[in-house]
Amino acid sequence: MQDVLIRTLEKVELRQPILVEGLPGVGNVGKLAADYLRDKLPAKPLATIYSKFFPPQVYVGENGVIRLVSNDLAYWKAPAGAAHDLLVLGGDYQGISPEGQYEITERVLDYCAQLGVKQVYTLAGFAQGRAVEEPKVLGAATTPALVESLKKVGVVFSRNDPGGGLIGASGLFLGLGRLFGMEGVCLMGETSGYFVDPHSAGAVLRILAKVLKIEIDLTALEEKAREIDKIAQRIHDAEQRTSEPSSGSPGTPREDLGYIG
């Protein structure tokens, strides 16, 4: 079979579309952001991507109907007058081998190039390994000019982070994108790395909205973040109680557990 199979669901003409990528990864930040963006725009299904570099797996929906794991492209037509339509890439998995990552990314970029894509935004999480109260958004880009323009909207460029570079789709879409003549930006929301983090996804989308000059209503995402906060708080409280000294003295706040929230 073809290594990567892209099924087009609808033929569309897009105005200088920009590709926004967000796949599963650290804190699921990228996937949360891309899926939320797709739902809120809302973007419409454009193409489904199957590959032997994904796991040999189907999901079963609540109605008992199966679907093969995939990545998916959706499109959004910007209002008249806007310069760029959007393509949003999300999905169940990144390629499960290094070679698979390259093959899938290259094929999707090739497909997007034919749709006129010249700019790529990749969304990801950046694991800090500690609690992150107010997630900053770190950046990396394909040109110094893009770096400068991102600094102006609050993206942080750190001399040391990410030290080992970017591994996986968010980096590869930029690195291989350059070979297609595409410019690109990676927006990385700080996150602890221990939890799915809608809070960090929100921070990333806030920056993306500024850069793309679009409106994204983040209410539902913030609500989801609060729910997760509450669950974490309950776990925190439960741990507090069990770790209290047997003398029954009131538990002192354990700051070292604060990161759970």
Next chain:
Amino acid sequence: MQDVLIRTLEKVELRQPILVEGLPGVGNVGKLAADYLRDKLPAKPLATIYSKFFPPQVYVGENGVIRLVSNDLAYWKAPAGAAHDLLVLGGDYQGISPEGQYEITERVLDYCAQLGVKQVYTLAGFAQGRAVEEPKVLGAATTPALVESLKKVGVVFSRNDPGGGLIGASGLFLGLGRLFGMEGVCLMGETSGYFVDPHSAGAVLRILAKVLKIEIDLTALEEKAREIDKIAQRIHDAEQRTSEPSSGSPGTPREDLGYIG
């Protein structure tokens, strides 16, 4: 060499054949069911499938003669008047890498499509991690209509099971089958997951017989199930004795071991 090599043993014309797949997996339920079905129909050898995605292994028969590991297609011509002939796919292994799973499944589906297959039934086990006295048969399908028709013959559709979807051939034959325009159903017999389970294979075949409107004499399979039950009972009894207190008091039934049977 070709990734997947299909050797046709006999040229046949089949009437709208339905593919039934059962390969090694959880409790070997799928393989037991498919092999039993093939022997009881009986189905005749149609094609042998070799692949570099199987282990590099030959089996040695009791007569000292070797054969290369393979999957195998057999066919059964239904009585005059019946709408569908059957194809039964069994074998020694599933592909041993994710890519191999995709490659083999796609090639076999392509081969079956040329034989006119438009419906696929995959047989599998569903590991409950606990004793299963009366195995239910869980289902998943490619369309809501199929789900409804399966419910009518007693197939259970659970909102939560299987939570992680289906991994391996039983899922992939449905997922990739859709790309060939095939409809499909997965029948999963509940099983503990710890033993080869002919009992669960029988439950799956009972449903399959209803759906396909064929007769399958399950006597031999039930006999096999009883034998395994007896062996398990003997292990159980032996464990009872060794775990008896030294005082010689009669052992109390250990319900927690009951699942062995």
Next chain:
Amino acid sequence: MQDVLIRTLEKVELRQPILVEGLPGVGNVGKLAADYLRDKLPAKPLATIYSKFFPPQVYVGENGVIRLVSNDLAYWKAPAGAAHDLLVLGGDYQGISPEGQYEITERVLDYCAQLGVKQVYTLAGFAQGRAVEEPKVLGAATTPALVESLKKVGVVFSRNDPGGGLIGASGLFLGLGRLFGMEGVCLMGETSGYFVDPHSAGAVLRILAKVLKIEIDLTALEEKAREIDKIAQRIHDAEQRTSEPSSGSPGTPREDLGYIG
């Protein structure tokens, strides 16, 4: 690059050649036997086989000159009147992945088929996991007739061994060989599985000589076996002494260590 690259060193015409394969494996029995056979016939270099499915490695000879790891085919022209010339396949490695095993075996068989090969003998060790004083030679073959003829020269066919079949080149050359219309035999010398075993290789060659009706002077191989026996005996004796009780009583023979020899 090509997956498997076969460089022919000399163009030869061979009379109905028989392929004898012996590559590294259990007790190195197959490789020891094939290398010894090649040296004693002596067989001349015919072709070198390189592959990306071998490790990315070169060996450095005592003279400082490197060579890339490979498999190697050598040929031997039988005396006038004999029916069959021989091809001997040896080498540094078997393919290091299952797919590599298939690819290399298939390409070598294809090459040999063009040279007129219709019979394959594969040489291997069979690990007994215990000392083997007088190694028997177990067999497996592609046809019942071959099995019968091997029994007559002392090859043992066991109903239970090898239970899991044959894994690796020795099995695959037979299994894939059948797809090339080749008949074949695997000769497996019993061995402990813990040591390189020239003794077992000798047993295999003794049978092979009978079957192929050739003379092989085994003196040097037996000498090598005796040397290894002596080393093992010395280790044995040393262990005896260190395990003696401190009372200084003479050590009793430790039968459980006897297998080292």
Next chain:
Amino acid sequence: MQDVLIRTLEKVELRQPILVEGLPGVGNVGKLAADYLRDKLPAKPLATIYSKFFPPQVYVGENGVIRLVSNDLAYWKAPAGAAHDLLVLGGDYQGISPEGQYEITERVLDYCAQLGVKQVYTLAGFAQGRAVEEPKVLGAATTPALVESLKKVGVVFSRNDPGGGLIGASGLFLGLGRLFGMEGVCLMGETSGYFVDPHSAGAVLRILAKVLKIEIDLTALEEKAREIDKIAQRIHDAEQRTSEPSSGSPGTPREDLGYIG
């Protein structure tokens, strides 16, 4: 996508160029040497090599700009009258799978063959597993004549080292190079194997300069080696103090830690 993608940055005509390879490996000796050589000659960028056999990774520079991991060829035009121009191959990674190693090496050699390369020098470290005060340079070559000529400039050929041969790019460029009709030499600087070792890289470059009859100013490399020595010395001293007996007696030199320097 292509397995290996070579992007030519400049079209050049080279005089019988010699390829010098140095990629990451033991003590990073090869990479340190090749990178230093490239900078000091200085050599100019000729081609960038991307591959799906590298990790799916981009590096982020201090300026926030990303680049895809790669290998890189640079060229140096020798002064008029010299027989050979140079090509220097460096990079971020070796291929991360055995097959990848073969594929990348073969493609680069093919590219270099088209540029007229007939000689290859590979630079590497040789791990001694102990402190190496004055690193010798071990050698291996494709012909006895090359071995003799290298002995004359001080390269050490040891009957036993490297016992297991050479694994990875430094060996493969020679082994596959022979299939392209190229002669070649591997220069291996002794190193402990525990640290990045510019000292050993210097020893390798000193030999290379003699062989290629070029001048390489090693001042900066020696400076770097001294810095690493100082850091190691400080670690050494710190360990001394913490391991001093509590009586406060002056610490005796711990010779067993001397290798850190």
